[in-house]
Amino acid sequence: MNITVFCSAAELDERYTAPAREFAALLGRGGHTMVWGGSDVGLMKVMADGVEQAGGRLSGVSVEFLSHAARHGVDEMIVARDLAERKAEMLARGDAIVVMVGGTGTMDEATEIMELKKHGLHDKPVVLLNADGFYDGLKIQLQRMDKEGFLHRPLAELVYFAEDGASALAYLEENAPGR
Numbered sequence: 035m036n037i038t039v040f041c042s043a044a045e046l047d048e049r050y051t052a053p054a055r056e057f058a059a060l061l062g063r064g065g066h067t068m069v070w071g072g073s074d075v076g077l078m079k080v081m082a083d084g085v086e087q088a089g090g091r092l093s094g095v096s097v098e099f100l101s102h103a104a105r106h107g108v109d110e111m112i113v114a115r116d117l118a119e120r121k122a123e124m125l126a127r128g129d130a131i132v133v134m135v136g137g138t139g140t141m142d143e144a145t146e147i148m149e150l151k152k153h154g155l156h157d158k159p160v161v162l163l164n165a166d167g168f169y170d171g172l173k174i175q176l177q178r179m180d181k182e183g184f185l186h187r188p189l190a191e192l193v194y195f196a197e198d199g200a201s202a203l204a205y206l207e208e209n210a211p212g213r
């Protein structure tokens with residue numbers, strides 16, 4: 035399966051790198067391809083190292099203004115013109131989407147993926163991998179949107195909150211179409 039992963043470009047501590055290494059190993063051992071932002075920094079690098087070491091494939095989607103930081107020696111690397119084109123490419127190339135811990139870049143990607151799903155413009159499974167409870171606050175906010183009628187589709191159809199990599203992958207394997 036091609037699994038698109040959005041995650042932080044920052045250098046993070048063990049609370050976040052350990053779950054990332056665990057998830058990356060599961061992806062690699064499962065023979066999956068990780069589609070990711072292509073940079074060799076921060077959690078993106080932790081994920082790429084882990085997937086590669088465990089025998090998975092890497093498909094990067096970099097962007098012109100960050101292409102100097104792109105990882106070398108991967109199975110595939112394309113360079114999008116801008117962030118909008120890159121998000122569209124990353125969505126198109128994945129059978130399923132995983133959002134890991136991240137900052138504003140990851141938040142931008144996560145909300146666009148959910149918004150497109152809300153409008154029926156894709157129907158790929160989306161998982162928020164809630165390492166160390168990082169997304170507990172977002173979950174509360176989204177549950178309020180759901181309960182008060184803001185979402186137009188049940189929250190459970192838009193995103194699945196996984197507490198660890200194993201349950202994230204199990205959900206994707208059950209729900210990704212046409213693998």
Ligand SMILES: CC(C)=CCNc1ncnc2c1ncn2[C@@H]1O[C@H](COP(=O)(O)O)[C@@H](O)[C@H]1O
Binds near residue numbers: 039072073075100
């Ligand atoms: C040192 C250097 C030039 C780093 C390169 N930095 C980046 N490289 C690739 N994608 C990025 C970078 N910064 C943000 N992004 C995009 O935004 C997300 C991460 O942003 P953030 O760290 O969560 O807010 C990633 O999923 C990625 O798609």
